[in-house]
Amino acid sequence: DVKVTQSSRYLVKRTGEKVFLECVQDMDHENMFWYRQDPGLGLRLIYFSYDVKMKEKGDIPEGYSVSREKKERFSLILESASTNQTSMYLCASSPMTIETQYFGPGTRLLVL
Amino acid sequence: KQEVTQIPAALSVPEGENLVLNCSFTDSAIYNLQWFRQDPGKGLTSLLLIQSSQREQTSGRLNASLDKSSGRSTLYIAASQPGDSATYLCAVRVGTYKYIFGTGTRLKVLA
Numbered sequence: 001d002v003k004v005t006q007s008s009r010y011l012v013k014r015t016g017e018k019v020f021l022e023c024v025q026d027m028d029h030e031n032m033f034w035y036r037q038d039p040g041l042g043l044r045l046i047y048f049s050y051d052v053k054m055k056e057k058g059d060i061p062e063g064y065s066v067s068r069e070k071k072e073r074f075s076l077i078l079e080s081a082s083t084n085q086t087s088m089y090l091c092a093s094s095p096m097t098i099e100t101q102y103f104g105p106g107t108r109l110l111v112l
Numbered sequence: 113k114q115e116v117t118q119i120p121a122a123l124s125v126p127e128g129e130n131l132v133l134n135c136s137f138t139d140s141a142i143y144n145l146q147w148f149r150q151d152p153g154k155g156l157t158s159l160l161l162i163q164s165s166q167r168e169q170t171s172g173r174l175n176a177s178l179d180k181s182s183g184r185s186t187l188y189i190a191a192s193q194p195g196d197s198a199t200y201l202c203a204v205r206v207g208t209y210k211y212i213f214g215t216g217t218r219l220k221v222l223a
Contacts, residue, residue: 004155009153031209033209040215041215042201042213042214042215042216043201043203043211043213045211048209050209056209058210090155090156092155099144099161100146100158100161101156101158101211102158103148103155103156103157104155105154105155106153106154106155108153
């Protein structure tokens, strides 16, 4: 079974803090994704990576950066957290063909 | 611009009923369409994937259909059970790595 794990289920941070969200997959997938999910807006793609050290911006990259130093690990960084980044963050991975994505359990982030 | 809509936003049915969830999309240029299940506070689990050249896919009590020309997909759940209670999302793949997700239908199956 594909397993995608995320470092935290719940996080509470203060405005202005630097926040790291980690995602690890164990299936040797080439592609990894970070989404945020908000009520009424569905899932929106923040960043995508198709290989180590390679990344592409998604629909809403502002205020975020990513890092992929190893194939199995994809990190999302909030450089200076703001209250409008309070959301559910979902990581996903897929093989090169991207026929389907496998999602992690999500991290619910609250920025105060 | 592709938009994916799921109506209704919420649905309650008694156990044992057959039900249909709807997904509509505005642009027929899609690679595939996927149905996901999301339990409260959890990630998404893929249920069925339909390629753009296919009309339907089946898995157990689930059957998904795709009509690209009309921009519609349905997810049919037979003999619903309380364990089917979850939010169901559809997503269309529109690019190399790009999926557009609907906002989901929250299903409650009453025992």
